[in-house]
């Protein structure tokens with residue numbers, strides 16, 4: 128089996144709630160290998176977003192280690208974590224979070240230019256990705272002029288613009304009607320399969336979850352296989 132691109136090792140995470148502590152993750156382990164698509168299905172409030180934030184270095188665990196591409200991230204400083212987040216991790220959220228004043232193409236160019244890529248090259252890759260996700264014909268439009276499904280496909284293109292190793296998605300089709308959700312998921316799946324990216328996708332949609340390689344859930348603070 129290929130080496131994991133994302134590993135969570137003995138992760139602990141709890142939140143203070145008034146006088147109490149709410150334990151979300153306790154001794155949680157998880158690993159994701161290249162080319163793998165894993166669904167994270169758990170009830171609301173179970174800690175899906177927390178797990179994705181920890182995996183994406185947006186939050187730090189209370190204990191345990193997040194390892195990305197073989198590199199333990201716990202002792203890295205903010206700049207080093209930001210660099211890993213920019214280059215190795217792509218995020219897709221339930222709401223697209225595209226920049227409203229910029230076109231679809233520009234939204235996909237910006238993260239590339241932040242890492243120093245020349246505008247011409249960034250534009251070429253943006254158009255290629257938008258075409259691949261079947262929104263190339265909408266490249267010159269601003270987010271408000273796009274449908275929900277188109278917005279999410281642009282958000283996916285943006286998330287993979289820097290060719291990350293890991294894609295983390297939090298309910299990426301949660302705002303869409305079932306048919307549009309299916310189309311957006313088709314595009315996401317094709318991209319993951321074609322690029323060898325590893326994806327962890329939180330979803331409430333069991334039909335989409337079944338199409339992934341594995342389905343996991345959160346139980347007793349641990350990541351465990353989902354059983355029907």
Ligand SMILES: Nc1ncnc2c1ncn2[C@@H]1O[C@H](COP(=O)(O)OP(=O)(O)OP(=O)(O)O)[C@@H](O)[C@H]1O
Nearest residue numbers: 142143149151169170171172173174175176177178
């Ligand atoms: N910063 C915080 N401070 C205190 N409690 C928090 C914080 N973030 C999350 N929580 C609590 O931790 C629990 C898990 O939250 P999380 O957002 O990870 O759940 P989720 O499984 O993603 O839920 P949903 O499906 O509704 O998005 C919730 O009970 C939430 O209220």
